Amino acid sequence: MKQTELVFIPSPGIGHIAATVEIAKLLTQRDPRFSITIFIIKFPFWSDDSAMTSDSDSIRFVTLPPVEVSPGAAEPFLLISEFLKAQVPLLRDAVHELTRSNSVRLAGFVIDMFCTSMIDVADEFGVPSYLFFTSSAAFLGFKFRLQFLHDHEGLDINEFKNSDAELEVPSFANLVPGKVFPSVMFDKEGGGTEMSLYHTRRFRQVKGIMVNTFVELESHAIQSFSGSTIPPVYPVGPVLNMQGGSVGGRQDATAVMSWLDDQPPSSVVFLCFGSMGSFGGDQVKEIAHGLERSGYRFLWSLRQPPPNGKIESPRNYANVEEVLPKGFLHRTAKIGKVIGWAPQVAILAHPAVGGFVSHCGWNSVLESIWYGIPVATWPMLAEQQMNAFQVVKDLGLAVEIKMDYNKDSSYVVSAEQIEIGLKNLMNIDSEVRKKIEEIKKISRKVMIEGGSSHFSLGHFIDDMMANIPCKQQSDI
Known part of the structure; x- marks a missing residue:
């Protein structure tokens, strides 16, 4: 035949x-x-x-x-x-x-x-x-x-x-x-x-x-x-690639997972903005201030934007201290880790992760559902703003940091907005957390x-x- x-x-x-x-x-x-x-x-x-x-x-x-x-x-x-x-x-x-x-x-x-x-x-x-x-x-x-x-x-x-x-x-x-x-x-x-x-x-x-x-x-x-x-x-x-491969930095995955192993269950905010996600220096500093003020444990995938006018993927920083507020890494050393490329699927699957600040690419939305991790929305491009709107307003599976953010705009999300979003995200009694736990069970069946x-x-x-x-x- x-x-x-x-x-x-x-x-x-x-x-x-x-x-x-x-x-x-x-x-x-x-x-x-x-x-x-x-x-x-x-x-x-x-x-x-x-x-x-x-x-x-x-x-x-x-x-x-x-x-x-x-x-x-x-x-x-x-x-x-x-x-x-x-x-x-x-x-x-x-x-x-x-x-x-x-x-x-x-x-x-x-x-x-x-x-x-x-x-x-x-x-x-x-x-x-x-x-x-x-x-x-x-x-x-x-x-x-x-x-x-x-x-x-x-x-x-x-x-x-x-x-x-x-x-x-x-x-x-x-x-x-x-x-x-x-x-x-x-x-x-x-x-x-x-x-x-x-x-x-x-x-x-x-x-x-x-x-x-x-x-x-x-x-x-x-x-x-x-x-x-x-x-x-x-x-x-959900059609998902559980290997979660991406460009560069795979040798760092072991160190990332080892760090997560030392954190309490559901205590870590994971920030990751997709294969094309990156920010200018002003926005990076506001994210850092927002994280520090919130007091939550965090794992932050921070990538360097491509040169102006170039269509390229973001890269890892040679030295992240250049772009972060002075002393930030020292002050947050006990509760936070800043990395480049992130093994996203493995991180979302880890029991220490309790919230996901995401660009809302549809694959990432489905991965967050599969692992039952609530999302705080921070879209970058393409249809991600619509995905953010849907998961917040229609589905009740996410909280908003900024729903209509666009990486090409000059808008800078303030540390205060970020801090409020993180607190809503990590609220253990929230309706969002209950809903995502329910849909997680369904997604497996x-x-x-x-x-x-x-x-x-x-x-x-x-x-x-x-x-x-x-x-x-x-x-x-």
Whole structure:
């Protein structure tokens, strides 16, 4: 019997690749008919191979040849989108090579939210496309809502820029304020607005959308899709990479875990802002003052911003004392530890950790739920402000430090705001802490047999097999 081959195309970000590898593992474990080829696109400005591992014989990685791009002054998400579009001819050639053998029956392409240009390649091969959406169902609904209002009702998205004006979005339980919209949505002149709308229009062309979430977490959002004209939505999460790899500093992980071993249970605030999170000197000093004034134990992943105008990942500081208030490390030596890169998953899993100050990337939100760690929101970019709004207002699983912070703004969050946020976060009797403990228990059950996401993934497999084109079906 021929293997049923799926082609996966993730975006080059570590969070996207890691989640893609994990969903590929789930599919091959669930159904032995599947083999999966994950096409890796390396962005020239940053790269991380840590997620590109699988112990499954049914999954292989193919790295597409490098493409020269000039960064210019483009909005980063626009640059990424254009870069991915340039990969289309390379992907076409690679899939031709893959299907040259008669032993492969191509079932379809599973694309990432930024890789919608690859739908054209799937069409050329006469197979359906599917979307693996690595953010929340609520954000997926927001994208569809905004695109519909723009295209069919003449909505001017810029009316919401830096505004308290609110939009009714069916996938959110509360009205959504313009100040938490992704900033790329307001980049009309630079092309970011149109790029975002283009991708969402193309989402409507796929045969189905797997979302990294679960029904019990986002019941309101998932219910909002019922009866709509969008493709079927399959909540298949939480899909998590428990290795939690990232660039650099792995040799320091042992020292970090050893330090945590010496701390009391649920006593440590962990501050970590994602693979692209960093702050200027003024903000770093306010965080330090806020931590010191709060008196809580802390583990702080502090990264150095890239040079102005450079699209690069933050790096570890050669000497953190340069950027911290004078004497801070000495005064907090008994209760705090400042590190560079952080083994986030291992830290969240440690019993000493009692709160997580997070950028609210969706993978980090799911990890905090999995380990039952309350979040204080400090978003940086992309859709993280919307995730922060959702977990605070709709889901009640987080407290706010600053919900509409943007790393490109000049706003500095004060030490007082930070101190108040930390006290709310570490309140052992809070409703947030009770709620996250409840959803933690549910998150552990949904992926096993009888769970909602296990069922939903099975439903996706059945539908996908039924969608295999007739000329391929004859080979079953």
